[in-house]
Amino acid sequence: MRAMVYRGPYKVRVEEKDLPRIEHPNDAIVRVSLGAICGSDLHLYHGMMPDTRVGMTFGHEFVGVVHEIGPSVQHLKAGDKVMVPFNVYCGSCYFCSRGLYSNCHNVNPNATAVGGIYGYSHTCGGYDGGQAEFVRVPFADVGPSIIPEWMEEEDAVLLTDALATGYFGAQLGDISEGDTVVVFGAGPVGLFAAKSSWLMGAGRVIVIDHLEYRLEKARSFAHAETYNFVEYDDLVVHIKKITEYLGADVAIDAVGAEADGNFTQHVTSTKFKLQGGSPVALNWAIDSVRKGGTVSVMGAYGPMFSAVKFGDAVNKGLTLRMNQCPVKRQWPRLFEHIRNGYLKPSDIVTHRIPLEHIAEGYHIFSAKLDNCIKPLIVPGAS
Amino acid sequence: MPYLAAKPGQGRSSKELRATILGWGVDLDPLDRPAVPRERMDLVSGAHWDFPDRQEEKQPRERSIEHKILPPVFGTSCPPKGFSGAVRKYAYRYSEGRAAHWLLLLAGDRIDAWESHLRSFVSMRPDNPVTETGVLSEFTSHGVSSRFGKKRADLSHQWIDPLIVAGPWMVTGGGLAIALRYLNRVRRRRR
Numbered sequence: 001m002r003a004m005v006y007r008g009p010y011k012v013r014v015e016e017k018d019l020p021r022i023e024h025p026n027d028a029i030v031r032v033s034l035g036a037i038c039g040s041d042l043h044l045y046h047g048m049m050p051d052t053r054v055g056m057t058f059g060h061e062f063v064g065v066v067h068e069i070g071p072s073v074q075h076l077k078a079g080d081k082v083m084v085p086f087n088v089y090c091g092s093c094y095f096c097s098r099g100l101y102s103n104c105h106n107v108n109p110n111a112t113a114v115g116g117i118y119g120y121s122h123t124c125g126g127y128d129g130g131q132a133e134f135v136r137v138p139f140a141d142v143g144p145s146i147i148p149e150w151m152e153e154e155d156a157v158l159l160t161d162a163l164a165t166g167y168f169g170a171q172l173g174d175i176s177e178g179d180t181v182v183v184f185g186a187g188p189v190g191l192f193a194a195k196s197s198w199l200m201g202a203g204r205v206i207v208i209d210h211l212e213y214r215l216e217k218a219r220s221f222a223h224a225e226t227y228n229f230v231e232y233d234d235l236v237v238h239i240k241k242i243t244e245y246l247g248a249d250v251a252i253d254a255v256g257a258e259a260d261g262n263f264t265q266h267v268t269s270t271k272f273k274l275q276g277g278s279p280v281a282l283n284w285a286i287d288s289v290r291k292g293g294t295v296s297v298m299g300a301y302g303p304m305f306s307a308v309k310f311g312d313a314v315n316k317g318l319t320l321r322m323n324q325c326p327v328k329r330q331w332p333r334l335f336e337h338i339r340n341g342y343l344k345p346s347d348i349v350t351h352r353i354p355l356e357h358i359a360e361g362y363h364i365f366s367a368k369l370d371n372c373i374k375p376l377i378v379p380g381a382s
Numbered sequence: 383m384p385y386l387a388a389k390p391g392q393g394r395s396s397k398e399l400r401a402t403i404l405g406w407g408v409d410l411d412p413l414d415r416p417a418v419p420r421e422r423m424d425l426v427s428g429a430h431w432d433f434p435d436r437q438e439e440k441q442p443r444e445r446s447i448e449h450k451i452l453p454p455v456f457g458t459s460c461p462p463k464g465f466s467g468a469v470r471k472y473a474y475r476y477s478e479g480r481a482a483h484w485l486l487l488l489a490g491d492r493i494d495a496w497e498s499h500l501r502s503f504v505s506m507r508p509d510n511p512v513t514e515t516g517v518l519s520e521f522t523s524h525g526v527s528s529r530f531g532k533k534r535a536d537l538s539h540q541w542i543d544p545l546i547v548a549g550p551w552m553v554t555g556g557g558l559a560i561a562l563r564y565l566n567r568v569r570r571r572r573r
Contacts, residue, residue: 007502008495010547011514015507024437024455047495050487051470053460054498072435075428090434090455091427098421106434109445109456113478116457122444122470123487126457138455142428171417177396177410198403201410204393210535223403230533244383244390260535271542273488290384304484326417329425333409333416342405360523363516367540370523 002379003057003132004358009047010366012359017057020128020136025072028140030082034157035130035355035377036061037365038086039187040300043257044121045362046270048277049302051110051122058119059377060086061161062130063153066140075141082144083156084137085164085327088116088127091142102324107138113303115324123303131358133379145331155338157376158188158345165325166192166254167334169298170200172321173250178203182239182248182288183224184281186214188348188374189298190254194222197250199342206248208235208284210260213371221347229261229284239288247290255281256299265307276304283309289318297322351375444474466494496550515547 003017020029038061044052066080076082089096089104095115096104107116108125116138119129128135137144147156166189175181181197183190186209197205207218207226215226232238240247257277258270261284269275277299285295286309295318313320337343350373353361361375383390393399399406412418434454441461445452462470473486502509512518519525529537 007509007514008498010543011509011511012516013510013514023458025435047491050484050491051473052491053462054494055460057459072430074430088455089427091429092431092434096427096429098423099425100421101427106453107455109443109449109453110474111446111478112448116455122457122460126459128457128459139429139434141430168417171409171415174412177407178393180393196409198399198406199409200415201396201407203396203399210533212532228533230535246384246390263538267539267542271539271546302484303478304481329416333414337405337408340405340408342408359514359516360519361516363519364523367520367525367528368534368536369519369525369528371528372523 001133002355003128004059004355006044006052006054006056006058008054010045012045012058012362014356014358017132019134022068022070023136024138025070026139026141027070028066028073028076028137028144029068030062030064030084030135030137030144031067032062032064032130032133032135032379034063034153035059035379036157036162037131037361037375037377038161039189040120040256042362042366043277043300043302045366046258048257048270048273049121049123050304053122056119056121057128057132059129059131059135060118060120061157062118062135063147063156063160064130064135067134069140073140076144076146081147083147083160084118084130084144086117086161087143087324087327088118088125088138089142090139099326099329100323101326101328111303117324131355131377133355143328145328148335150339151335152346154346154349154376155344158348158374159331159334160327161325162188162374163192163334163343163345164327164330165189165298167196167330168325169193169252169254169296170196172294172296172298172323173197173200173252174294174319174321175200175202175250177201179249180204180206180243181250181252182206182208182285183252183254184208184285185253185255185299186211186218186226187254190252191218191222191348191373192345193252193254193298194218194224195343198223199337206239206242211368214373217348217373235261235284236287243290247288247293249290250294250296251285251289252296253282253285253299257301259299269306275306276302277306279306279308282306286313286316286318289316291316292318294319294321298325348374349376352378354381355379444471446474446478448477464494464497466490466497469493511547511551
């Protein structure tokens with residue numbers, strides 16, 4: 001089969017690989033019909049995530065058709081069109097039985113601090129991902145769901161991570177009616193978090209980024225008030241000013257490890273790997289939220305330490321909430337919102353890239369060329 | 383102003399928002415939010431086992447020492463090999479709480495990249511930094527206009543990326559050239 005393969009920092013290519021095999025009785029093999037590159041894939045692409053091995057196939061956002069099932073699979077059959085959450089999880093361990101699917105303890109030998117994620121390094125379990133023609137899907141009776149007939153494939157693929165994560169991030173903000181929510185980052189997760197904040201009754205939604213075309217999308221797609229942080233000498237003071245010096249009630253970090261805004265923080269983390277991630281957006285979130293407010297962290301960070309302003313968080317009495325999204329818990333409600341027309345995830349898709357051109361796709365997304373917001377990957381397309 | 387008890391009025395009224403933003407407030411009640419409460423025991427996951435069947439361990443699988451047992455299911459992509467594999471296996475002697483664990487894994491990643499590049503040169507498909515970086519998309523995807531005249535914070539450090547990709551190759555190439563010149567000189571002197 002054809003599959004994207006990591007060749008070292010900033011380098012990927014498409015290779016011929018062996019078809020994945022059933023390795024566990026509850027495995028399924030899925031033929032991928034549509035995948036995506038996630039912003040967090042860029043952390044792998046840039047060599048930031050420890051134990052990212054040359055030869056691995058990335059991709060944790062994908063949908064497809066069941067090609068083969070293991071002997072214990074009861075809920076799926078060959079030919080079913082399925083959407084697969086980015087979490088690999090067993091559904092039965094201490095954490096899964098409490099709904100913490102992203103914290104499963106039965107799927108990741110390499111680390112206890114994170115569950116399993118498709119195509120996301122050995123630190124997340126060593127599973128090949130879905131930027132390929134076929135992918136092994138463990139626990140086929142637990143993770144995947146059949147795509148409803150009324151749902152478009154591009155909406156389904158965005159439900160496997162970006163939309164679910166943005167919606168989850170807004171929930172972690174514990175938004176009350178009339179709250180002011182500031183979202184750092186106007187990438188896919190930030191756009192969805194901003195949009196979801198309205199569903200939860202926010203009174204004001206502010207989005208911060210430095211890419212004008214993404215801020216424009218935040219205005220048109222998420223009805224948000226936007227600010228380009230490059231234009232402000234001190235972004236935190238600006239947010240204080242526009243909130244009558246109170247600060248936002250809720251801040252959502254939808255940027256994560258490669259945050260810009262401070263050269264030293266960015267370079268020490270993303271270029272020299274001396275931190276688990278650049279904490280610029282997280283520190284802005286901590287400093288711009290009001291005392292007693294809530295910071296929701298959706299951005300992905302590596303397992304190494306980062307220079308987070310924890311003292312400010314303590315002294316302000318903040319609630320810090322975070323987790324990888326337990327995707328499938330969000331689906332029933334998100335299906336309703338899509339069906340009711342409250343959300344249209346595929347509106348943020350900007351690029352549809354054939355798998356064979358995935359190296360260009362990574363470069364375009366990484367370098368933010370061509371007004372790229374969300375690139376989808378199409379196996380088999382020419 | 384926070385110097386007084388009242389919350390400053392900042393936005394539009396709920397009535398106005400409900401009228402202008404489709405779906406405004408449909409998840410206002412926390413009971414409608416699927417992630418609330420965080421931990422719930424009443425969810426149906428689809429699992430029909432108390433403990434899953436164990437996946438066969440066809441070769442020794444490295445694991446965190448914070449795990450008591452090897453978890454029943456695991457990824458089998460890219461088993462450790464070569465010197466990078468030895469470094470990675472050594473890293474798993476340290477817990478996830480130790481910086482040594484992560485720093486050794488990062489070192490293993492860099493060694494792996496070099497081992498793989500060198501291995502590719504004796505394969506049918508040597509690494510090609512031009513095609514593998516996708517850099518040619520600069521010419522087809524508005525590389526200049528996407529950057530020029532924009533208020534982009536990342537332009538201050540994007541110049542480092544080519545150095546990260548090409549720098550080690552140039553240093554190695556330069557080193558080899560110097561070594562070859564030196565060897566040539568030594569050979570000439572002996573004649």
